[in-house]
Amino acid sequence: MKITIATTPEDRAACYAVREAVFMGEQGVSDAEEWDGLDDACTHFLAGDAIDPAGCARLLPKGDVAKVQRVAVMPTHRGTGLGRRIMLAVLDHAHEAGFAQVILDSQTHAVAFYEQLGFIAHGPEFDDAGIPHRSMRLSLT
DSSP, X not given: OEEEEOOSHHHHHHHHHHXXXXXXXXXXXXXXXXXXXXXXGSEEEEEXXXXXXXXXXXXXXXXXXXXXXXXXXXXXXXXXXXXXHHHHHHHHHHHHTTOSXXXXXXXXXGHHHHHTTTOXXXXXXXXXXXXXXXXXXXXXX
């Protein structure tokens, strides 16, 4: 299973297919909420093999802070460590790109997953697309 930066239209389409399946199909996120107009400003990460996409994430730059978004793993690959591998690739990229901090909004059920990567939750729980979330941050300096 390779994790690469999605640079071609085909790679980007594979990332979008994972997001459609996970966020829209499984979690009921609307088109308007999923397709927020920020994709062109992001670096996209694609996990997959020669046949099918298995996971994705995107990184949105905000000054010296990078925001991780749209982390998704297909049901067939959950529990394999792929989500962790995707996040490590994203964090390596953010560090190499010189970001001082990485932030994200985690679905509450995934807070412990991000804590294992060093993220710290802060602020109250909030609703995003009908799903409870917590803000989290990780210093890279």
